[in-house]
Amino acid sequence: MNKLLIVGTVAFDAIETPFGKTDKILGGAGTYIGLSASHFNLESAIVSVVGDDFPQEYLDLLTDRNIDISGLEIVKGGKTFFWSGLYHNDLNSRDTLATELNVLADFQPKVPQKFKTADVVMLGNLHPLVQISVLDQMDVKPKLVVLDTMNFWMDCALPELMEVIKRVDVITINDEEARQLSGEYSLVKAAAKIHAMGPEYVVIKKGEHGALLFHDHKIFFAPALPLEEVFDPTGAGDTFAGGFAGYITQSENISFENMKNAIIYGSNLASFCVERFGTERMVHLEKDEVIARLQQFKSLTQFDIEI
């Protein structure tokens, strides 16, 4: 089985949306990526850090899905990273109410020996220096390195971010972040500039408006599935990235044609994520539900015009 190495936060989230509000629940980019990638036939590991306030039940939830957590450091007496956010009425914007780095402040990632030869590395949203450290620990060059990041690092650690961007094959980023990073409003132009920074493949996530994959002069688009109700967008971007990386890992094929399928899988899995609070939907998601929804993606997008 191919190996996927994931680095990203494992955290507590407290979320408020127009539909309700949660106490501290399981969250974090690494968690969402791991749960999403667990739908594929692969071996995965999460490199991250939590405090000893992190419940065994959440650790079990990860290991139950065959996610290796030997690289998930548990800091004695430490407190787990905590994020709290409030979504506005349209769910397209949110305010961050609290960010407590806690054990994340001094995090030094340690890649488990077995995963130093991972086929695919998924660098979830974290400080660029942590992402670079993970790449430096690899024994062999991975077939594919995927980077997810956010505007926060563009504001606070741009030189380090540019270093990691240089070293990855795929970057996933949202539309506003792509505009910020490139200084271009047109996403076609933005992707071209980001491509010149290093990544051969640029994936621009547009939330409810889908995702674009750019490579060379080729473009592919995956819509978001139109849903009756979106309950909580938290983790949708990470779930998308996890589906993308998981599918590529399983299929061992890094062609543009296969990446099309990967972003459809990413969109598919993300469409479940937003249906419940936090990880609730992902934790109970069954394989046949994913397959049925793939069929919906086909019906949604496939047409037959003779040219």
Add this chain to the structure above:
Amino acid sequence: MNKLLIVGTVAFDAIETPFGKTDKILGGAGTYIGLSASHFNLESAIVSVVGDDFPQEYLDLLTDRNIDISGLEIVKGGKTFFWSGLYHNDLNSRDTLATELNVLADFQPKVPQKFKTADVVMLGNLHPLVQISVLDQMDVKPKLVVLDTMNFWMDCALPELMEVIKRVDVITINDEEARQLSGEYSLVKAAAKIHAMGPEYVVIKKGEHGALLFHDHKIFFAPALPLEEVFDPTGAGDTFAGGFAGYITQSENISFENMKNAIIYGSNLASFCVERFGTERMVHLEKDEVIARLQQFKSLTQFDIEI
């Protein structure tokens, strides 16, 4: 050849975008619909009204494309409808600077005898009573009636608008207007409510984010083509509607499967419209350009996952 009857404004527009500004140029929903539909193998007519300030050159431009203008009334001593708009930096919002109804204020549409048996009727954005009058003049029930409208009529003539909505097969409307008309934020729920108002098919236009076709419990999505530059969005929605109606008229097939192709054609033609000011691009658009871009739409959206 099948017949398409178009009703909609034929007008002067003055447009300002971040890229420049025009004097009074050719515009109007009927004009854009007619130019777009002229790319198909059909007979079309525009029912509208202008003043005698409307240049012969513009009339010739329509007749050169085999558009019947015997239903385009020219009011002696009258002034042509004039609209002026200023687009903001992102081109997604605009301010209306001037709306001079002029001859449109007392417009009584007259459908040419030959088009009282049209196969398809495209009711472009106009007062709902004008749209109803056109339907009332038909000698035989058209195979398909398509309605385009806007928020202005929801604000000022809602009862009359509801009357015309009841009588059409397809409504095309933008996302904000769908939300206003239905009172639902989710476009899936909005489409269901609008469907219950009469139209069997609901098309929701999302501008640069593409268009959704709803029918029964089925959904199809056509993306907008990602472009390096959007120059002027004026007329894109009408061009989309004209491509949709034109393709349906030519193909004589009002199945859901065929409507998928129709909204791809609509998106295709609209993607050209925004590349230049006003009708400039549409006036010089060649058949082989449209075909080449269809191939781009295929590459953009078609994938091959075995399920």
